[in-house]
Amino acid sequence: MTSDHEALRLFVYRSLATTGRAPSPEELTARFGPGARAALRALHDARHLVLDADDNVLMAHPFATIPLGFAVMGARTLWWGGCAWDSFALPHLLPGEPGVLVSTRCPACGAPHAWNVTRDAPPPGDQVAHLLVPVARMWDDVVHTCGNQRLFCGEACVTAWLDRTGGDRGHVMDLPTLWRLARHWYDGRLDPGYIRREPAAAAAYFREVGLSGPFWGLSGR
Known part of the structure; x- marks a missing residue:
């Protein structure tokens, strides 16, 4: 990601952390300029955010902006x-x-x-x-x-x-x-420079917490 993408990612995550809501695409454009929507979509493609068709943030794990049962x-x-x-x-x-x-x-x-x-x-x-x-x-x-x-x-x-x-x-x-x-x-995830786990690191984490089996992409029952 570029530094602009990272700045926007942090702003979204920290807004959710402190207020429980995500800034709208319009708010992000006002703050970060006309490239904000493209940055949002890049973050969506990189699985840092989940957007709807209008570029609103639905999820920024572990935060959500829609009711999903909790x-x-x-x-x-x-x-x-x-x-x-x-x-x-x-x-x-x-x-x-x-x-x-x-x-x-x-x-x-x-x-x-x-x-x-x-x-x-x-x-x-x-x-x-x-x-x-x-x-x-x-x-x-x-x-x-x-x-x-x-x-x-x-x-x-x-x-x-x-x-x-x-x-x-x-x-x-x-x-x-x-x-x-x-x-x-x-x-x-709330810090600068966050990197999502690659599959091998995720598998190691799952094993460390006691998970196994094909559901988790691991060997064993």
Whole structure:
């Protein structure tokens, strides 16, 4: 990326971090000049941002600007959580938010759930996360992918939801595994010079947090 792209990326991310909202294309053009929209699209193509057809920011992982099943409340800011993974990542990324309240409803039965997610340890609970789309296909339709990384009451609710929706079982993990997955995944994303993980580095990270199998692009069951 060029330095102009990086400046715009940082501005978008830091705006979301501090306010919970993304600047509009018009606001970015006023600040960065007529090349802002092209820079936005370059960041979208490089998978730093997810845009809609009008160049509005839909997602800047782990932040979202559309409801995808999670609300995340900090001391002074309310965010849309992009998914279970992203919602649990926020306290690890935000220096001023050592703990956040993550809330959602079970997609199967509608039961409300909330957790105080901190940097110190996984929250207690018997709920499970179900990720529908395997890693190799997550960016085919990233909004669909994130909208289907959800938290359920337990395995029975995952099965009931899959039976109702006709989906194939993806990957189910407990809250401690979800917390470990989210803990360092976005390290450095609010800093200058952030570089997204290459596939080999991502695979190593997945192994470190205890994941394995084809869903994650790894060997083993």
